[in-house]
Amino acid sequence: MxxxxxxxxxxxxxxxxxxxxxxxxxxxxxxxxxxxxxxxTRADHLILSGLTPTQATAQAxxxxxxxxxxxxxxxxxxxxxxxxxxxxxxxLALSASLYALAGGSVGPILNIxxxxxxxxxxxxxxxxxxxxxxxxxxxxxxxxxxxYRLTSERDLTSRPALISVxxxxxxxxxxxxxxxxxxxxxxEMGRPNGTWTRMQFAFSEGSQRYIFAHSVFDALINLRNHxxxxxxxxxxxxxxxxxxxxxNLTGTAGTHVGNTLYSSLIGNAVAAVVYGNSDSRFNFTxxxxxxxxxxxxxxxxxxxxxxxxxxxxxxxxxxxxxxxxVQSDGSVLLHAQTKRLRFVSRGADLTTxxxxxxxxxxxxxxxxxxxxxxxxxxxxAQATSNAx
Amino acid sequence: xxPDLLRGNLDLILLTLLEQHxxxxxxxIQAARDRxxxxxxxxxxxxxxxxxxxxxxxxxxAQHGETGRNGKPRKxxxxxxxxxQTLNAKRQEFAAFAGAVRSLGGTGA
Numbered sequence: 001m002x003x004x005x006x007x008x009x010x011x012x013x014x015x016x017x018x019x020x021x022x023x024x025x026x027x028x029x030x031x032x033x034x035x036x037x038x039x040x041t042r043a044d045h046l047i048l049s050g051l052t053p054t055q056a057t058a059q060a061x062x063x064x065x066x067x068x069x070x071x072x073x074x075x076x077x078x079x080x081x082x083x084x085x086x087x088x089x090x091x092l093a094l095s096a097s098l099y100a101l102a103g104g105s106v107g108p109i110l111n112i113x114x115x116x117x118x119x120x121x122x123x124x125x126x127x128x129x130x131x132x133x134x135x136x137x138x139x140x141x142x143x144x145x146x147x148y149r150l151t152s153e154r155d156l157t158s159r160p161a162l163i164s165v166x167x168x169x170x171x172x173x174x175x176x177x178x179x180x181x182x183x184x185x186x187x188e189m190g191r192p193n194g195t196w197t198r199m200q201f202a203f204s205e206g207s208q209r210y211i212f213a214h215s216v217f218d219a220l221i222n223l224r225n226h227x228x229x230x231x232x233x234x235x236x237x238x239x240x241x242x243x244x245x246x247x248n249l250t251g252t253a254g255t256h257v258g259n260t261l262y263s264s265l266i267g268n269a270v271a272a273v274v275y276g277n278s279d280s281r282f283n284f285t286x287x288x289x290x291x292x293x294x295x296x297x298x299x300x301x302x303x304x305x306x307x308x309x310x311x312x313x314x315x316x317x318x319x320x321x322x323x324x325x326v327q328s329d330g331s332v333l334l335h336a337q338t339k340r341l342r343f344v345s346r347g348a349d350l351t352t353x354x355x356x357x358x359x360x361x362x363x364x365x366x367x368x369x370x371x372x373x374x375x376x377x378x379x380x381a382q383a384t385s386n387a388x
Numbered sequence: 389x390x391p392d393l394l395r396g397n398l399d400l401i402l403l404t405l406l407e408q409h410x411x412x413x414x415x416x417i418q419a420a421r422d423r424x425x426x427x428x429x430x431x432x433x434x435x436x437x438x439x440x441x442x443x444x445x446x447x448x449x450a451q452h453g454e455t456g457r458n459g460k461p462r463k464x465x466x467x468x469x470x471x472x473q474t475l476n477a478k479r480q481e482f483a484a485f486a487g488a489v490r491s492l493g494g495t496g497a
Contacts, residue, residue, distance in 0.1 A: 040457035065433030073437025
């Protein structure tokens with residue numbers, strides 16, 4: 001058995017503190033020792049399967065489930081009087097909030113409406129020589145920008161999720177970012193120190209300008225300071241946490257919002273787990289579900305709704321990806337280009353060998369710090385998967 | 389499997405797992421998984437309150453074992469005489485229930 005040191009005592013201590021909250025001291029210490037032993041032992045197993053100590057401890061804690069589940073269960077065992085139990089339950093709700101705060105965010109909530117691109121209006125893009133032929137009437141073309149006129153639903157089959165410029169400014173302000181709209185329609189998102197990203201697309205309807213939700217999300221991630229904790233959870237109406245602030249993306253855009261945000265995370269995930277976020281050029285494609293595409297039903301120990309990405313290598317610096325939501329039975333359906341997968345725990349192990357099952361990496365994208373996507377790597381109980 | 393089935397029969401499963409020899413928490417989860425080919429996959433966060441409850445009810449007794457990864461003695465759970473009586477009663481109860489379901493017909497074995 002390995003004696004590797006575990007490097008996240010803070011996460012472990014935070015979990016144990018909350019899981020044992022409110023118990024009589026003797027019981028508290030007993031349960032603390034028991035859970036600590038459990039997490040460290042499980043982490044040792046995961047380290048043997050290739051995870052780093054930090055990843056292993058994080059996964060062992062995740063597998064144990066929310067600390068409030070333990071605390072409430074224990075509170076029932078050590079029969080507190082009803083009144084105290086009620087007070088304890090209330091306090092635990094607070095404790096749960098504080099836990100979420102430590103791992104994500106529950107502060108003042110910022111509700112940001114997300115809309116789908118209306119059927120009629122203007123679709124504006126930066127005017128470049130390589131512009132695809134959209135076969136739409138041009139409304140204006142000036143200042144490096146070209147705007148097409150949309151007159152019917154047929155004009156745009158995929159209606160992307162949008163956020164107004166004002167809402168984007170509210171979101172970026174959380175990481176010290178700003179949004180500037182130039183008279184020619186260009187929209188820049190940046191920091192006062194000059195770091196900025198330029199929006200490639202904008203949609204306008206009347207005086208209201210909208211930008212793509214995933215572009216704002218990208219900007220939020222790229223403009224943050226490295227120590228700022230940003231996480232995403234949910235899918236149809238995702239919530240973002242930025243340090244101690246929660247952002248609820250509301251609206252009726254349905255799965256478009258989750259699809260667009262998690263799609264934009266895939267590139268970050270490849271960069272983080274394969275290249276260690278160093279400047280590297282790589283390609284990645286998302287495998288489209290079809291009857292001829294191998295579908296892998298993978299059992300996880302994660303709770304329903306968590307979003308999982310699957311990455312396999314499809315060539316030199318090329319990756320095939322998919323993502324999906326964990327179902328109520330803990331399984332997730334993910335598509336890959338190959339029928340046989342072998343799960344690995346490091347980006348460095350993704351190189352495919354002829355006549356062998358393709359190495360595949362699973363990463364939890366939701367509820368993990370986006371500045372440390374490596375911490376979302378996990379290996380399922382099954383070592384391999386054969387597509388159904 | 390349906391998690392309600394696991395929850396509803398948790399005491400029977402835990403007492404059965406500990407019938408032969410004492411185990412500590414993590415080993416109980418592994419034993420449940422190994423002996424059922426992964427069919428019983430406990431939510432660990434629910435396991436420890438259940439073990440403490442069975443101990444408080446006198447069906448299990450705690451014993452200290454070897455030193456664990458955190459440098460402290462592992463807490464083993466051993467079934468008590470009362471626990472064995474309860475296990476027998478729960479087995480009969482479960483067998484009667486399963487028999488009644490079978491007698492309803494259908495494709496059940």
